[in-house]
Amino acid sequence: MAGTITLIGVSKVYPSRRPALVDVNVHIDKGEFVFLTGSSGAGKTTFMRLLYCEERATEGQIIVNGRDLNRIRPRHIPYLRRQIGVVFQDYRLLPERTIWENVAFPLVVTEWSRREIERRVPAVLELVGLRDHAQSLPRELSGGEQQRAALARAIALNPSILLADEPTGNLDPANANAIMDLMEEINRMGTTVVVATHAETIVNRMRRRVVHLHAGRVVSDEDPGRYRHEA
Amino acid sequence: MRLRTWGYYLREAWKGIRVNGLMSLASASTVAISLLVLALTLILAVNLQHMTDVLESQVQIVAYLQPDFDRQWKDELIAKARAIPHVERVAFVTKEEGLARLREQLGSDAELLAAADEVGNPLPDALDVWVDDPSHIPGVVQALRSIESVDAVDYKQDVVQRLTTLSDGVRTLGLALVAMLSAATLFIISNTIRLTVFARRREVAIMKLVGATNGFIRWPFLLEGAILGLAGALAAAAAAWFGYEWFVQRVTQGLPFVPIIRAQPFLARLSEVLLLLGMLLGAAGSALSLRRFLRV
Structure with a gap:
């Protein structure tokens, strides 16, 4: 159950706007790496927001980690979110806190002990290659480094799912590739990864399953890896 | 936590x-x-x-008696007063006790009473009457006034x-x-x-x-x-x-x-x-x- 995502007939309608998602059916297995593509306004961000309960579906059923999000009680949402790491295009680091504090933040607010935090933070920083920047402030780092820090924060709680909404949108190709490599590494450790992006070069380079959205509908869902065997 | x-x-x-x-x-x-x-x-x-x-806890009503009141009727008078509805307690105060109390209340101004020592005690005997609730004071005052030996009735209802x-x-x-x-x-x-x-x-x-x-x-x-x-x-x-x-x-x-x-x-x-x-x-x-x- 952990790490799986299922959407059945999901629609999301905002009042006085055209529907953001229309009858979306997608199943993502534990350990998969999936790209969610489409032009801006196609519904990628809404798709993501539904998964971490920032929004509720207007119609249809969403099951994440075995939990039916239509039925989840508000007070259980925090516990679901601890199982889902999220990164954004704009990093969303806390500017007045050091990288260490930013990465430790999820651990502090979910009441880990100091000893556990002091063990976990260096390990995560090591993984994203920011060990030497622990005491820096976000503004002292490059964009690529800030996104690494955001990634470190997203996986600090060891989530079963990692969601990334345009994670490379603000990065040059070299940094973008480095971030994607890092996400593949996280995926190799068993975490389900969903990346929303409209950067074709990245999608083409990685050769992973691509769910393509257009005007809120899934217009294609292809897995090049699978086709290779079939061809 | x-x-x-x-x-x-x-x-x-x-x-x-x-x-x-x-x-x-x-x-x-x-x-x-x-x-x-x-x-x-x-x-x-x-x-x-x-x-x-x-x-309220202080004496609420004082009934002053006729100057010629005969103390042998004291118990009868007290019984009459006590029989009035809403009367809680009745105490007989002799004119000597009354004077002593006045002296005490006046404190340093007690020399005002020097005259009393010369011409004799001007106070009559009196009854102190306590009522269960201040709102009943008027009725009790009325009843006290109708007792023959009572000369005048003084009460503090207003203040309360x-x-x-x-x-x-x-x-x-x-x-x-x-x-x-x-x-x-x-x-x-x-x-x-x-x-x-x-x-x-x-x-x-x-x-x-x-x-x-x-x-x-x-x-x-x-x-x-x-x-x-x-x-x-x-x-x-x-x-x-x-x-x-x-x-x-x-x-x-x-x-x-x-x-x-x-x-x-x-x-x-x-x-x-x-x-x-x-x-x-x-x-x-x-x-x-x-x-x-x-x-x-």
Whole structure:
């Protein structure tokens, strides 16, 4: 159950706007790496927001980690979110806190002990290659480094799912590739990864399953890896 | 809940107070003023009540007897008086006792009575009468007057009734004033907390994102409100404490016969009430703000 995502007939309608998602059916297995593509306004961000309960579906059923999000009680949402790491295009680091504090933040607010935090933070920083920047402030780092820090924060709680909404949108190709490599590494450790992006070069380079959205509908869902065997 | 978590809440609350320095001061001052008004109202109400009680416990009606009253009818007279409905207690006061009491009441002015020593005691014998409730005084006075040996009846109903009315008025007015000030306090505290919430909206958003519980997110703000309330209450309690102590000292020296509540333990109780109320007002103001501005 952990790490799986299922959407059945999901629609999301905002009042006085055209529907953001229309009858979306997608199943993502534990350990998969999936790209969610489409032009801006196609519904990628809404798709993501539904998964971490920032929004509720207007119609249809969403099951994440075995939990039916239509039925989840508000007070259980925090516990679901601890199982889902999220990164954004704009990093969303806390500017007045050091990288260490930013990465430790999820651990502090979910009441880990100091000893556990002091063990976990260096390990995560090591993984994203920011060990030497622990005491820096976000503004002292490059964009690529800030996104690494955001990634470190997203996986600090060891989530079963990692969601990334345009994670490379603000990065040059070299940094973008480095971030994607890092996400593949996280995926190799068993975490389900969903990346929303409209950067074709990245999608083409990685050769992973691509769910393509257009005007809120899934217009294609292809897995090049699978086709290779079939061809 | 871990102790460390409470340490975290307190640090965050303190941060909020420092960040909004001036607004925090303004909120604490509003709490202080509101609670000070409450304290003054309470002091006034409690003292009026006390005065009423003291007066009520004192003799309410004095029935002066004919100068030629024959004391052999004393028991019969007492029985007659006691038979009047609502009479609680009757005491016979001889003219000698009456004079002694007068002398005592006059204190240093007792030389006024020097004449009495020369021409003899001008007072008649009398009955002291206590009634179960001041509202029955007029009826009892009427009944006493109809007893033959009674010459004149003196009573203090007016004072007691006026005090009761006054004390009711003070209570109503005070309550209204306190309700208004409490609303103002809630408003300004909720505004202050709103500023903190706004200043930390980014942090709060990330807390929600990474799975902090609503309680965890709210506590620092609630504590911030409670601390502001408590700070204001401390100021109000200190002002009430020293002010009333000074007042009691002045009154007991200058107007010793005015019955007022002694400073202790009244002030200790009052302070407890003020501190508790300040904290509650602060937390409530904060909760109000969180409900409106912090969707968690």
